[in-house]
Amino acid sequence: MIYHLYYGYVGIWFEPIQAVIDMHHKAFGIGYQVGNVSVAALHKMFYVIRKFYVGSNLVQLKEELEHELMSEEYHCSSPILSMKLNLFYNAVLRLISGDEITSLPQEPEVYDGELSFVAIEMVHLTYKGHF
Numbered sequence: 001m002i003y004h005l006y007y008g009y010v011g012i013w014f015e016p017i018q019a020v021i022d023m024h025h026k027a028f029g030i031g032y033q034v035g036n037v038s039v040a041a042l043h044k045m046f047y048v049i050r051k052f053y054v055g056s057n058l059v060q061l062k063e064e065l066e067h068e069l070m071s072e073e074y075h076c077s078s079p080i081l082s083m084k085l086n087l088f089y090n091a092v093l094r095l096i097s098g099d100e101i102t103s104l105p106q107e108p109e110v111y112d113g114e115l116s117f118v119a120i121e122m123v124h125l126t127y128k129g130h131f
Contacts, residue, residue, distance in 0.1 A: 008046055021050045041081035044068065048088050052123070058096050065089040091120040 007015075007023045024047040031040025051061055065088055072082045 008042070012050075017050060017054050021047060021054065024050065044081060045084050048085070052088075052091075058092050062089070062092045062096065065092060087120055091123060095123075 007020050007027065011020050011023070024043045028040050028043040028047060031037070031043060048061070048065065051064075065085055069082070069085050069089060072085060076082075
């Protein structure tokens with residue numbers, strides 16, 4: 001929980017973003033080792049979001065997300081993490097391909113209040129030049 005509070009909300013302002021990303025990755029591993037799946041899921045979400053923020057290689061991020069999605073499909077540990085990873089994966093695919101791959105869910109009313117869905121749509125539209 002200390003990692004979550006410090007690196008999720010405080011350390012981001014005082015430490016290099018790459019160090020924060022490494023600590024989220026470390027905390028994700030620790031969370032799974034001790035069996036605290038919810039904290040591990042939070043760190044994985046922070047990890048992926050911050051990888052977007054620093055402008056990491058989208059192909060590498062796509063491969064990481066594919067691996068995490070397969071792992072999550074096998075373990076079925078956190079449905080929220082699975083949903084968010086799918087949103088991030090679709091965003092990476094859209095940014096890599098440049099095509100109009102729709103990430104709109106089958107039931108859009110479920111995602112109306114989902115901030116990460118709205119943020120991903122904003123990132124995609126900004127990247128495409130629609131300010």
